Amino acid sequence: MENLRQRFNSKRFAKQYHYNGALGAVCSSEGTTFRLWAPTAVSVELRLYQKGHGVSPYFQTALSRQGRGVWVWSSPQNLDGVYYDYVVTAQGVSRETADPYARACGLNGSRSMVIDLFRTNPKGWERDVPPARQPEDIIYELHVREFSWAESGGFPKKVRGKYKAFCCTDTTLHNDGAHPTGIGWIKQLGVTHVQLMPVFDYASVDEENPEGSFNWGYDPLNYNIPEGSYSTDPTRGEVRIREFKEMVQSLHQNGFRVVMDVVYNHTYHRDSWLERTVPGYYYRQYPDGRISDGSGCGNDIASERSMCAKYILDSVLYWAEEYHIDGFRFDLMGLLDTQLMETIRKELDARWGRGEKLVYGEPWTAWETSMARGFQQADKKHLAGMDPEIGAFCDGVRDGIKGSVMDAASRGFVNGGRRKENEIFHSISGWCGKHRRFSAAAPSQVINYLSCHDDMTVWDKLVFTLDPQKQYDVFSPQVLRANRLAAAICFTCQGRLFLLSGEEFGRTKEGEANTYCASITLNRLDWERAWQNRELAEYYQGLFALRKTLPALCDKSGTAWERILQQEILRPGCVQVLLDNTGGSYRQILLVYNASQTPQPLLLEDGWFLLADGENSFLWQEEHPVSQLKAEPVSVVILGKK
Ligand code: CA
Numbered sequence: 309m310e311n312l313r314q315r316f317n318s319k320r321f322a323k324q325y326h327y328n329g330a331l332g333a334v335c336s337s338e339g340t341t342f343r344l345w346a347p348t349a350v351s352v353e354l355r356l357y358q359k360g361h362g363v364s365p366y367f368q369t370a371l372s373r374q375g376r377g378v379w380v381w382s383s384p385q386n387l388d389g390v391y392y393d394y395v396v397t398a399q400g401v402s403r404e405t406a407d408p409y410a411r412a413c414g415l416n417g418s419r420s421m422v423i424d425l426f427r428t429n430p431k432g433w434e435r436d437v438p439p440a441r442q443p444e445d446i447i448y449e450l451h452v453r454e455f456s457w458a459e460s461g462g463f464p465k466k467v468r469g470k471y472k473a474f475c476c477t478d479t480t481l482h483n484d485g486a487h488p489t490g491i492g493w494i495k496q497l498g499v500t501h502v503q504l505m506p507v508f509d510y511a512s513v514d515e516e517n518p519e520g521s522f523n524w525g526y527d528p529l530n531y532n533i534p535e536g537s538y539s540t541d542p543t544r545g546e547v548r549i550r551e552f553k554e555m556v557q558s559l560h561q562n563g564f565r566v567v568m569d570v571v572y573n574h575t576y577h578r579d580s581w582l583e584r585t586v587p588g589y590y591y592r593q594y595p596d597g598r599i600s601d602g603s604g605c606g607n608d609i610a611s612e613r614s615m616c617a618k619y620i621l622d623s624v625l626y627w628a629e630e631y632h633i634d635g636f637r638f639d640l641m642g643l644l645d646t647q648l649m650e651t652i653r654k655e656l657d658a659r660w661g662r663g664e665k666l667v668y669g670e671p672w673t674a675w676e677t678s679m680a681r682g683f684q685q686a687d688k689k690h691l692a693g694m695d696p697e698i699g700a701f702c703d704g705v706r707d708g709i710k711g712s713v714m715d716a717a718s719r720g721f722v723n724g725g726r727r728k729e730n731e732i733f734h735s736i737s738g739w740c741g742k743h744r745r746f747s748a749a750a751p752s753q754v755i756n757y758l759s760c761h762d763d764m765t766v767w768d769k770l771v772f773t774l775d776p777q778k779q780y781d782v783f784s785p786q787v788l789r790a791n792r793l794a795a796a797i798c799f800t801c802q803g804r805l806f807l808l809s810g811e812e813f814g815r816t817k818e819g820e821a822n823t824y825c826a827s828i829t830l831n832r833l834d835w836e837r838a839w840q841n842r843e844l845a846e847y848y849q850g851l852f853a854l855r856k857t858l859p860a861l862c863d864k865s866g867t868a869w870e871r872i873l874q875q876e877i878l879r880p881g882c883v884q885v886l887l888d889n890t891g892g893s894y895r896q897i898l899l900v901y902n903a904s905q906t907p908q909p910l911l912l913e914d915g916w917f918l919l920a921d922g923e924n925s926f927l928w929q930e931e932h933p934v935s936q937l938k939a940e941p942v943s944v945v946i947l948g949k950k
Pocket of ligand 1 (some may be wrong): 320386416417509510511513515535536537
């Protein structure tokens with residue numbers, strides 16, 4: 309007898325049961341229809357409730373089975389606002405479950421809700437459009453709660469930690485009216501995209517008591533519903549939806565595109581709505597029946613099975629369409645298959661234009677996974693073979709510059725690591741071509757970054773490797789220098805740019821590498837620190853503004869590497885790179901990264917202008933002709949030639 313794995317991986321199963329239509333509950337003035345795909349079920353019961361939690365069902369009925377394993381029940385009434393769940397009987401067991409396709413839910417997401425989405429639209433939503441694309445994509449990673457939790461941010465108490473904080477656009481440090489925090493701060497920085505850490509409904513924070521715990525939220529419960537603990541009322545299903553849309557609208561109005569962090573590779577636990585609806589179908593097994601655990605979270609979603617692929621694709625398109633999301637960051641993308649990623653790319657392009665919606669992810673897994681034969685993992689190995697508008701985080705840049713994230717004590721180019729020069733050269737060209745650690749087809753596939761929510765912050769890594777006392781709260785000139793050099797290198801590499809919120813002001817988590825469920829006081833953005841370390845933030849700001857003017861660096865084409873005219877190791881720890889900047893106001897640019905402790909004299913012919921150095925990234929705003937100068941120890945020189 310064939311096992312579940314063979315059955316669900318078989319073409320025969322897909323041929324018999326693949327269903328292309330819409331699923332979930334849809335209501336209108338003409339009535340309401342419930343559709344659930346449950347091909348292995350022998351019966352499905354629908355239960356309706358007046359409330360999202362507690363209370364008994366006021367109505368119960370059986371759905372009828374139609375073609376392709378879809379169960380249906382229709383009512384002539386508009387059931388907008390009614391809560392519901394199912395009892396699915398399959399393989400001899402009856403399981404209560406919320407609707408995996410639900411678009412609204414009650415408290416803690418355990419009961420689904422019928423919703424007329426039109427009434428969740430904020431004023432002016434039909435006119436909401438993202439800001440125009442800039443010459444470079446610079447992505448800023450934010451956690452909703454971390455963003456506005458600190459009292460120093462000056463947010464009204466009732467919106468702290470909530471979606472609504474993103475609608476407060478003129479907050480200042482302790483309400484002093486002079487020093488912008490929140491949206492105002494990020495606007496000054498010059499980033500173009502805000503990437504929100506999980507904002508779909510996740511399970512780990514009790515929505516009845518959001519202050520009781522903190523979590524990053526990589527534990528999906530309802531894929532197509534906003535998280536409730538960030539709303540002002542998680543008990544009323546429509547509130548989180550409206551407040552989420554208001555957040556997106558405000559971010560758009562303030563000049564940011566919005567990227568969502570999506571976690572389709574695993575669920576909170578294996579006993580999910582998907583599992584309860586079609587036991588065994590949505591998760592990978594090994595041939596011997598063991599559960600595949602490449603996520604390290606106890607389950608891997610079987611993205612290669614046709615209805616699972618459809619589920620993920622539908623979800624992505626839904627967020628893009630209904631919530632106006634501008635891009636998707638795929639958690640552990642290496643657990644998804646290349647075919648699905650290509651389909652997602654094509655479908656987004658068909659609706660919104662080529663490359664308009666960003667698609668990128670982590671090109672790795674935690675452990676090995678048991679993907680069905682004939683499919684390829686969307687990982688580093690297969691990156692260059694995928695669509696050039698499918699991107700991946702580049703650990704080569706991250707680790708080459710400041711040392712491996714796997715070992716706190718390891719050093720990179722800026723903090724005393726040896727023989728890192730070639731890694732820096734590879735990074736400049738976006739790792740295009742064949743490289744052992746990373747290789748991309750074009751810089752459009754490369755997300756350059758020094759830090760994200762995972763692992764030590766840049767500041768902590770540099771303090772750990774440079775300061776024997778490990779004083780995370782002291783802004784030592786040595787660490788600041790190394791931080792500026794690290795940023796200058798990372799943000800002058802070809803590829804897209806990414807940073808963890810607060811990296812620009814020396815964000816610290818006191819050396820902690822994994823704070824996913826640590827206290828909010830450790831995780832929150834510290835707006836006092838932001839202003840104490842304002843000069844570092846200004847240095848980032850200047851780099852971003854300069855970057856946007858340099859086609860040599862912004863070029864995303866597969867031939868961008870041809871702009872690199874010359875690269876040279878001037879001494880151990882000191883390199884220079886000459887680039888063709890055709891299309892910009894300078895013909896050529898010269899990057900000199902001096903991580904050594906010795907000043908490096910530079911002899912230049914006529915016509916060079918100093919654009920930035922290790923102290924000031926705004927020199928390009930005025931003309932600074934130079935003929936000879938030194939690259940100071942642990943610092944950068946960026947020059948342009950007319
Ligand atoms: Ca939740």
